[in-house]
Amino acid sequence: MSHQVHNLELFRGLIKFKNITQKIWGVLILLSIVTLVEVALGIFKPEILLLYFLNMKILNWIFISLTIVKAYYITWDFMHMRDETKTLRRVVVWTFVFLVLYLVFILVQEAGYIFDQGNIDYIKKDF
Amino acid sequence: MSSAVSVSSKETTWGGGNKPLRTSYGKAMMWFFLLSDGLSFSGFLAAYGFARFRFLDSWPKADEVFTHVPFLHGQELPMIYVAFMTFVLIMSSVTMVLAVDAGHQMKQSKVAFYMLLTIFGGLIFVGSQAWEWSTFINGDYGAVKTKGGNILQFIDSHSHHRVALDDFAHKHHSDRIQHEETNGLWFYDEGTLPTYSIEEVIEGMEASPNILIRTQILDETGEKTILSREESLNTLRANGKSIVTGANLIENEYGMPLFADFFFFITGFHGFHVFSGVIINIIIFFNVILGTYEKRGHYEMVEKVGLYWHFVDLVWVFVFTFFYLV
Numbered sequence: 297m298s299h300q301v302h303n304l305e306l307f308r309g310l311i312k313f314k315n316i317t318q319k320i321w322g323v324l325i326l327l328s329i330v331t332l333v334e335v336a337l338g339i340f341k342p343e344i345l346l347l348y349f350l351n352m353k354i355l356n357w358i359f360i361s362l363t364i365v366k367a368y369y370i371t372w373d374f375m376h377m378r379d380e381t382k383t384l385r386r387v388v389v390w391t392f393v394f395l396v397l398y399l400v401f402i403l404v405q406e407a408g409y410i411f412d413q414g415n416i417d418y419i420k421k422d423f
Numbered sequence: 424m425s426s427a428v429s430v431s432s433k434e435t436t437w438g439g440g441n442k443p444l445r446t447s448y449g450k451a452m453m454w455f456f457l458l459s460d461g462l463s464f465s466g467f468l469a470a471y472g473f474a475r476f477r478f479l480d481s482w483p484k485a486d487e488v489f490t491h492v493p494f495l496h497g498q499e500l501p502m503i504y505v506a507f508m509t510f511v512l513i514m515s516s517v518t519m520v521l522a523v524d525a526g527h528q529m530k531q532s533k534v535a536f537y538m539l540l541t542i543f544g545g546l547i548f549v550g551s552q553a554w555e556w557s558t559f560i561n562g563d564y565g566a567v568k569t570k571g572g573n574i575l576q577f578i579d580s581h582s583h584h585r586v587a588l589d590d591f592a593h594k595h596h597s598d599r600i601q602h603e604e605t606n607g608l609w610f611y612d613e614g615t616l617p618t619y620s621i622e623e624v625i626e627g628m629e630a631s632p633n634i635l636i637r638t639q640i641l642d643e644t645g646e647k648t649i650l651s652r653e654e655s656l657n658t659l660r661a662n663g664k665s666i667v668t669g670a671n672l673i674e675n676e677y678g679m680p681l682f683a684d685f686f687f688f689i690t691g692f693h694g695f696h697v698f699s700g701v702i703i704n705i706i707i708f709f710n711v712i713l714g715t716y717e718k719r720g721h722y723e724m725v726e727k728v729g730l731y732w733h734f735v736d737l738v739w740v741f742v743f744t745f746f747y748l749v
Contacts, residue, residue, distance in 0.1 A: 316524050317521065317524060319516070320517055320520045320521060320524070323517075324513065324514070324517045327513050328510065328513070331506060331509055331510065331513070332506075334504050334744075334748055335506045338486065338501075338502050338642070338747070338748045339486075339501065339502055342518070346645075356748075356749045358748050359744050360744065360749070361746045362744075363740055363741060363743075363744040366740045367737055367740055370516065370733055370736060370737045370740065371733075371737065373520075374516050374517075374519075374520050374522075374733040375729075375730055375733045375734070375735070375737075380444070380446065381444045381445050381446075382446070382453070383444050384445075384446055384451075387444075387735075388454050388457075388458055391458060392458055392461055392462065392465075395462060395465070396462070396465045399465060399466065399469045400465075400469050400472065403469045403470065403472060403473040403475055404469075404472055404473065406473065407472070407473040407474070407475070407476035407477040408476055410477050411476060411477050411478070411479055411480075412625040414477070415480075419544065420571075421571060421573070422573070422640075422663055423569060423570055423571040423573075
């Protein structure tokens with residue numbers, strides 16, 4: 297317990313840290329940069345990113361991807377998932393990913409359907 | 424009888440003291456809990472996504488709702504304060520990892536110090552969230568609700584900025600007295616009377632020619648529809664029913680009441696997690712001070728609580744994206 301082995305690499309070995317403390321600060325800087333990019337995009341909303349891709353603005357796809365990037369580093373480095381066995385990682389992450397993908401697919405799909413139904417002419421909403 | 428073989432396998436595999444997946448029992452159970460808790464939050468956020476796609480053409484815009492920063496009254500600064508809250512939570516996650524690491528090195532005072540910083544971070548976050556809630560509940564401009572439950576907001580015809588009801592509604596001294604339960608036949612009262620009646624708002628609007636109405640329906644470019652002066656007056660006269668200031672579970676001056684419901688429910692559930700996390704951190708902090716883990720010989724408890732704390736941070740990252748950014 298007392299001397300756990302830590303993987304001190306980020307980006308598949310592109311950045312190597314000397315000790316765990318240094319790596320944590322590295323991850324903090326990374327997460328802060330990602331958050332700053334998100335906030336900047338959210339405030340300025342570049343025109344080109346407001347185009348639609350797969351029924352959603354490109355900007356929103358970027359936000360969701362960046363969030364998953366942040367979630368990855370929080371889980372892998374703050375929660376030390378990187379240092380756990382491969383099986384534990386898979387048991388936790390895959391279970392979650394499969395269930396959530398299914399849930400999101402089914403709800404968003406249904407919402408689209410109900411949205412279409414709600415816009416039938418004879419249903420009056422504007423009063 | 425091959426007893427020798429079975430005995431030895433009993434000792435290695437079933438003899439106790441094993442850690443499946445090289446994880447202690449407590450840590451495995453913490454992951455188990457976090458996985459199920461994560462699925463709860465996913466359910467809530469997916470339900471939010473459902474509501475949003477279902478009302479895709481009239482959903483409120485978060486950067487018009489959350490524009491406030493403490494001590495900077497009257498300035499519209501969307502996202503700045505939430506970004507600060509996100510940073511506070513990530514920072515407190517960092518101090519938590521540092522506490523866990525100090526625990527691995529068996530440095531008692533260092534663990535206590537970092538735990539304390541984590542607790543402060545958590546308190547700042549919960550406080551910020553309370554402030555955010557109170558500004559949202561109090562609202563800023565006020566709006567009119569129509570008979571159909573739609574929200575009509577008032578904007579200036581030149582700047583297209585929202586105009587507060589206070590700025591144009593004509594206040595009369597009306598005889599309308601709040602009904603209290605002591606006065607009536609039966610023991611019920613009515614809610615607080617709104618500051619203005621709908622007639623006073625209509626009158627004020629007629630008197631100020633530079634005010635237009637904005638509905639919640641989004642046009643092709645994703646902007647809210649602005650009615651012409653004539654349409655504005657007609658809509659207000661024909662459909663206006665009551666005054667809405669701020670947001671609660673029934674009404675929301677920024678648009679869909681469902682937006683407020685999800686906001687209160689999801690950020691409330693998350694805030695409750697942060698709050699309980701702070702309480703657990705405080706308990707562990709005192710255990711560290713008292714030397715409980717020093718006696719136990721390891722600081723695994725700090726690690727387990729740390730997992731919970733990081734999870735709270737993890738959930739916030741998603742809440743941040745889906746409520747404020749997307």
